[in-house]
Amino acid sequence: MTDTAARPGLTTADLPAYLPLNRERLIAPGPVEVDPRVLLELAQPQMHHRAAAGIEKLMEARAKLTQLLGDPYDAVITTSSGTGAFEGALVSLVPEGAKVVNAQAGKFSERWGEMAGRLGYDAHIVAKPWGEVLDPQEVADAARDAHTLLITHSETSTGALHDLAAISAAARAQNPDLIIIADCITSYGVAELRPAAWGVDVIVSGSQKGTATPPGLGFVLFSPEIQTRLIRNTPRGFYLDMHRELTGQKAGSTPQTPAINLIYALSLSLERLLCVPLDVLWAEKRRQADALIAAGTALGAPAWAPRTSPAVAVLTPPAGITGRQVSARLAEMGQRALPGQAPHEDTVFRVSTMGYADRYDALAIAGILEEAFASLGVSVKRGAAVQAAWAALQVN
């Protein structure tokens, strides 16, 4: 909280950047805003995960995660962030020494290559520069004789939405036994995702993104077929042994103590997302991101990536200001966005409506960006960004 007494001499000329009067907002691509009713789920008397109600809640949340995917994959909820969930999928499906190809074009996808190398796999990288999209045929060629392909659908560091359908189809055409594990940490529940039709075996995500829940839970969703390839008693993980977890969770129990309070919150949050068909949810999230991108473009800050993710608008500021300056200015206004990730802190800034946010939040962000840019000395035509955002939100 900002100390209001810290600005005793404030005049109306200092508005609207007077933080104590602003509503503080999380407009970063995770953690995201959470519905206060979801937060209140955390404030119950401590529940027990072995009680009938706790077991029921675990099963309920897992069923809703499957529903949010749209295909009959089985969900494991991990008490970890998304990275832990991804590690669990990797060590539980890939045997020692196997060839793992990682397709990367940004900070998050780079992490999976590093992880595979550190875990002692025969790790190979197929890369594009940050801001670009992966070439499906190039990835397929690299994965021709691989055991497993790791791919990041929505690259949150660059705002690129890689063509998971095309990459998966090309890779599988050349290597039918290939296991495909997808980091859908910011695309699950946000972007169109059809893993069964696209041939993606495993989907990984985390609670602090599209499912609009506090951080602390990871999700791994396994296709029915891939479950037969889960390694029993993997020597590369104990806590993250997904064979053991999946077997337990299918029967309503976790081998270890789960973050049961978060599972209650998750289940409630998923209800809001599931009250419309998935294609309606995806289309609305797409429009919200388009509104942010249109607002940025109107201010001279177009999207970095040519194929944009609906989870995050990664925008390149006009000459004279940097991503770090925009992000810092927004923070002074009480709006938590993010600059780019190293080494691109100055190249871009990142804003998002991924979580408990709607189209009107997108309009607010457009207005906030106008204000921030004007105060940084950019010549801004007032209303232009908001108008551009409105146009992008119109349903055809």
Ligand SMILES: Cc1ncc(COP(=O)(O)O)c(C=O)c1O
């Ligand atoms: C695409 C992507 N992958 C991986 C991660 C890491 O997830 P976590 O911080 O939940 O471990 C993030 C987090 O922002 C992400 O956006």
